[in-house]
Amino acid sequence: MLSWRNSAIRAALPVMLIGVSAAYPAIVFVADKKVTPLAFAAVACALLAARAFLGERHWSRELRTPLLAAIFLIAGLALLDGALAAKAYPVVLSAGLALLFGLSLRQPRSLVERFAELSGDVLSPAGRRYCRRVTLVWTIWLTLNTVVSAVLALAGSLAAWTLWTGAIAYVVTGAIFGGEFLLRRVLRRRHAA
Numbered sequence: 471m472l473s474w475r476n477s478a479i480r481a482a483l484p485v486m487l488i489g490v491s492a493a494y495p496a497i498v499f500v501a502d503k504k505v506t507p508l509a510f511a512a513v514a515c516a517l518l519a520a521r522a523f524l525g526e527r528h529w530s531r532e533l534r535t536p537l538l539a540a541i542f543l544i545a546g547l548a549l550l551d552g553a554l555a556a557k558a559y560p561v562v563l564s565a566g567l568a569l570l571f572g573l574s575l576r577q578p579r580s581l582v583e584r585f586a587e588l589s590g591d592v593l594s595p596a597g598r599r600y601c602r603r604v605t606l607v608w609t610i611w612l613t614l615n616t617v618v619s620a621v622l623a624l625a626g627s628l629a630a631w632t633l634w635t636g637a638i639a640y641v642v643t644g645a646i647f648g649g650e651f652l653l654r655r656v657l658r659r660r661h662a663a
Contacts, residue, residue: 487520494559495636499628507552514559515541536566557623560635561616568612571605580605600657604650611646615639 490497494517498510522537540562547555574581582601586593593601619639622631 483520483524487517487524491517491521491559491563492640493636495632498556499632499636502628507556508548510556511544511548511552511558514544514556517559518544518562533566533570536569540566554623557628557631557635560639561619561623564612564616564619564639568609568616571612572609575602575605575609582608596661600654607646607650611642615642 494514501510518537518541522534522541543562544555544558547558571581574584579587579598580602582605583593583598586597586601591597619631619635622634626634
């Protein structure tokens with residue numbers, strides 16, 4: 471019974487982490503006057519630590535350094551400006567991912583190539599070029615998202631920051647993901663024909 475609970479908890483943790491992370495901007499908006507900014511910064515650091523140490527082992531190791539750097543950045547910001555630290559979570563998460571995708575373009579295999587290979591795909595040279603282009607698209611989007619999120623955290627209203635980080639950025643991310651999925655299917659069909 472205990473091992474079933476442990477495995478159920480382990481299986482539920484990533485889903486809960488994604489849910490809380492996705493809801494973070496809305497939680498900050500709704501609880502802004504009721505919760506201190508330092509509490510939000512602490513939650514953000516806890517979410518980043520959970521991503522660094524509780525995620526899938528291979529990707530957790532790869533993400534651990536940027537996530538730990540993000541924790542130190544938010545903690546440092548909390549000492550200077552608690553309200554800004556409370557809004558830093560989506561910024562540092564997007565920046566860390568942009569850095570991870572971007573730096574992978576300097577490697578023999580980009581991040582998207584590695585994702586494809588993990589799912590069992592055997593990539594042709596054309597497939598590798600396609601994956602590198604997709605990695606570049608994600609790098610550009612994540613960089614743009616980082617900049618907009620940071621500007622809104624620094625100079626925008628809480629409502630504008632929440633709208634961008636808690637809705638618009640998710641819609642754009644979903645559109646890129648869905649569009650790339652559909653494009654990949656079309657290209658595979660053409661290539662198979």
